[in-house]
Amino acid sequence: MENIKLTQDQKQLIERLGVHYERAGLQPAPSRVIALLLVSDKTELTFDQICETLKISKSAASNAINLLLSAGTIDYITLSGDRKRYFRSRVTSWKEETRKSLNTMLGLNTLLQEVLDQRPKSSKEFNDSLQEVITFMEFLHREVDNIFIKWEARKK
Amino acid sequence: MENIKLTQDQKQLIERLGVHYERAGLQPAPSRVIALLLVSDKTELTFDQICETLKISKSAASNAINLLLSAGTIDYITLSGDRKRYFRSRVTSWKEETRKSLNTMLGLNTLLQEVLDQRPKSSKEFNDSLQEVITFMEFLHREVDNIFIKWEARKK
DNA sequence: TTGTTAGTTCTGCAAATTAAGAACTAAACA
DNA sequence: TGTTTAGTTCTTAATTTGCAGAACTAACAA
Structure with missing residues (x-):
């Protein structure tokens, strides 16, 4: 599973977006997840890619993702013959x-x-x-x- | 110093307003203070009246009041020959x-x-x-x- | 049947928030 | 001069939050 590389600028942008969401009342981890899905070159990321890129634990990622899913902020797609879910920002x-x-x-x-x-x-x-x-x-x-x-x- | 009496309805309304402010990101004590200043029959209350009515400590009241003062949410008036400050909601x-x-x-x-x-x-x-x-x-x-x-x- | 993948759930800790209570202060009074 | 008043500040103490790490599960794979 290829891992996501971010430029310094992208990392900073993620942090700034993260702060914005935190100020709006969202927890840190979900804030980073949504920011990552906006900024990263790939728009569809797997669970593991999210964990690794943001350096957060699987439990943090799982909770963050489920929160965002139930809020309708993100959703996911699947590919046939691939058990993974690909999470993406529901921009609309x-x-x-x-x-x-x-x-x-x-x-x-x-x-x-x-x-x-x-x-x-x-x-x-x-x-x-x-x-x-x-x-x-x-x-x-x-x-x-x-x-x-x-x-x-x-x-x- | 006469103490403030609240009806059951007023108390409930204060709690509901308090919850609203908390959800908007404000701390519990400041939330109650601002709610009290909206609901109580008297619109100008002293430090002690706020403490007593809300059953919060002087330190909690002091911090809450200063927070709200610096946010511009409340202000106060004074009466000549009376050292107390009378706090009120800046509705505008x-x-x-x-x-x-x-x-x-x-x-x-x-x-x-x-x-x-x-x-x-x-x-x-x-x-x-x-x-x-x-x-x-x-x-x-x-x-x-x-x-x-x-x-x-x-x-x- | 054993292993692997893609997560979820549980346990516990570390840090941050929030408030109580007591000690303090500064002004005004007596 | 000491005393009261109207707060403020400091020091704990109690929650609450948020996350890591480990154990777990369900589906598929070999």
Whole structure:
């Protein structure tokens, strides 16, 4: 099984991508795996290639891969007469993921509405600011939905 | 110093908000503090009131408060002839924060462009998908900027 | 039937996070 | 001058996280 060679630049890029994913809340190992699958010349890598290239243990790789599989961030193909799975980045999942994380962000709004609903009328100034934020987030939410629609239309 | 009473509903709402913030990457104690400042009837609470109401130690409160202060999530006022600081949620910071986290999200784009630039031409299909994602994210970024402009205009 | 491949699962450790409690400090008061 | 107040900082201590390494498994191969 041929092993993957990375240039210094590629290694650095993987680290930088890794940091980005970690900051977004992902664990270190999955972060590196997804970064590797984006950067390496080959786009389809086996379990062993991932372990070796990233210098992580099989258990770390197994957990990382399963996490990413169930999140839909990666998938794999197989070749007939070859028991190995070839893992690859599901690049197209990014649109969905962007959308999902936008929704999470904007999901705060529901909670803020509940907060406002239960607040005493007496804290008028505070309530008014809160109402403004809620209105803004609703606005943003609607507009973001429109952007996605606009994009789909534009693609045609 | 009068102590803060919370209804069962308020306590639950604080926990739910707390979980939201934790999922967004904030530590538990700061998450509860900000939630408390949103939910409690009084919008301006002292250090001691925060400690007592949330049942956290002074050190936990001190660290949480300083974190939130330096993130701009809360601020405080003082009353003349009263050494205490009265902490409150900077509700208006949410627009900025929303924007910041959008930018972080969309900042992935710069990295993806770098990835694409260093990829071999041979992985054409992959590169094409990547290019599509980049184009989409650029589109999204521009549109989001427009939304903010539109909002500011609309407020007048 | 024995071995090999492609992983998975289990056990345990090392490092990082988070908070408690106590000791400390700086300002204001008495 | 000592005392109280409003915090801060320091030192543990308790979790939690994340991974290595080894043992395991299931499928196929020889």
